[in-house]
Amino acid sequence: MDLGLKDKVVAITGGTSGIGEAVALAFAEEGAYVAVCGRSEEKLSRLKKKFEELGRPLYAEAADVGDLAALERFVRNAAAWQGHLDVFINNAGLNIRKYFEEYTPEEFDEIMNTDLKAVFFGTRYAAEEMRKCGGGAIINTSSFTALIPSGNVAPYSAAKAGVSNLTANLAASLAPDHIRVNAVVPGMTVTPLTEKNIAKNRETMLSAIPMRRFAAPDDLKGAYLFLASEVMAGYVSGISLVVAGAKFCAQDAAYGWKYRASEECRI
C-alpha cells in the first residue's frame, strides 16, 4: 500500500542508532528524504555510508538537542534542504540509571534537557516550518516508563511522562494548523541504550513481557510510518501508541497464561 510518504522530508533527532536508525531506513525505503542529527560524528558517518550504499539521499548534521541553538539549526537546515518539512520525529534520548538520591543536579538537567525540553522546543521549531507548507506530522518517542515507572530511572521516567503529556497537549494546540502530534511508546527494545541492562537482567525483564521477547528496532518502525502517513492516520492526533509485546496487559505476566481448559485453570 502506498503510504504517501514518497518525497516527504522526514527529520529525526537521534536517527543514527537503535530505533531512530531503523526508522530512518524505513522512511528511506518509502522514498522519503531523510534528515538526521546526533552528537557523534562517527555514528553520522556510518549512517551516511549506509544511505550511500542504498542510493538514498540523507541530510546528516552533528547537533546536541540539549543545546537549543543547535536543535533549531538542525530543524531549519532540514526544512531548507528540500524546501519543506513534513514529518519531525523527536527521538533523541538518553538515560542514566541510579538510585534517586545519587543523581547530581547536572545529570538531572542533562536527562531533562535531552528527553523533555528538546521535545518541547523541537516541536515548536518544526511546527513553524510545517505551517509554511500547510501542515505535517510530529512524532515523539516516549517510553513505557512513562506509564509504569521502573527502578532507578526516576528522572528519565518523569521526562518521558512529560513527553506523553506534551503529545496530547500540543496535538490540541497544533490541530488548527493541520499538524498532528502523536507518540510511540516502545517496549524494551534491544539497542545500545538498553543492551547492558538486558544482559544483566534478561530473565526478570522477559518475565514481564507476555510475548516473551524483547523488541528489535525494526519492530517499532511500522508505528512511525503509520503515524506519519496522512493516508493511514490523517485523523489520528494526540495518541501514545504502545508497541510493547502486551507488556501492560497482564498484572501477573511472570506466571504465564498458557492454560488449557483441562489443566490448572479449573478452580
Ligand SMILES: NC(=O)c1ccc[n+]([C@@H]2O[C@H](COP(=O)([O-])OP(=O)(O)OC[C@H]3O[C@@H](n4cnc5c(N)ncnc54)[C@H](OP(=O)(O)O)[C@@H]3O)[C@@H](O)[C@H]2O)c1
Ligand atoms: N531501547 C528501548 O528499550 C527504549 C524503550 C523506550 C523508549 N526508548 C527511547 O527511544 C529513543 C531511542 O533510543 P534507542 O534505544 O534507540 O537508543 P540509542 O540506540 O542509544 O539511540 C539514541 C540516539 O539518540 C542520539 N542522542 C542521544 N542524546 C542526544 C543528544 N543530546 N543530542 C542529539 N542526539 C542524541 C544518539 O546519538 P549520539 O549518541 O551520537 O548523540 C542516538 O542516535 C530514546 O528516546 C529512548 O528514550 C527506548
